[in-house]
């Protein structure tokens with residue numbers, strides 16, 4: 001039983017080291033279209049400046065009312081050009097992005113309340129939920 005992982009991106013945007021991609025994200029990715037721009041839930045498209053690979057960026061924040069240590073989660077999911085277009089056009093809702101995680105490797109940066117933060121590649125479907 002082995003899951004086929006689709007190949008996306010290049011050695012810059014999909015480098016084996018999640019830490020390296022995360023550290024250099026400001027230079028690796030060009031900002032595309034803002035799809036959702038709430039304070040606790042932000043979805044946008046990105047593109048690798050090196051290879052042109054499209055990504056969906058999903059940011060969620062959960063306010064920690066008690067301690068002020070808000071939890072933040074960011075997912076960078078590689079998407080095909082038609083998926084990126086559909087996301088920007090609003091015909092692909094951000095909540096459907098989680099199902100695209102099946103068979104794809106995507107970057108996660110987790111910073112739960114109380115820390116520590118963690119950055120890693122993972123694969124498989126995931127839940128897209130609005131922060132609050």
Ligand SMILES: [Zn+2]
Pocket residue numbers: 009010011012013014048049050051052053
């Ligand atoms: Zn790339």
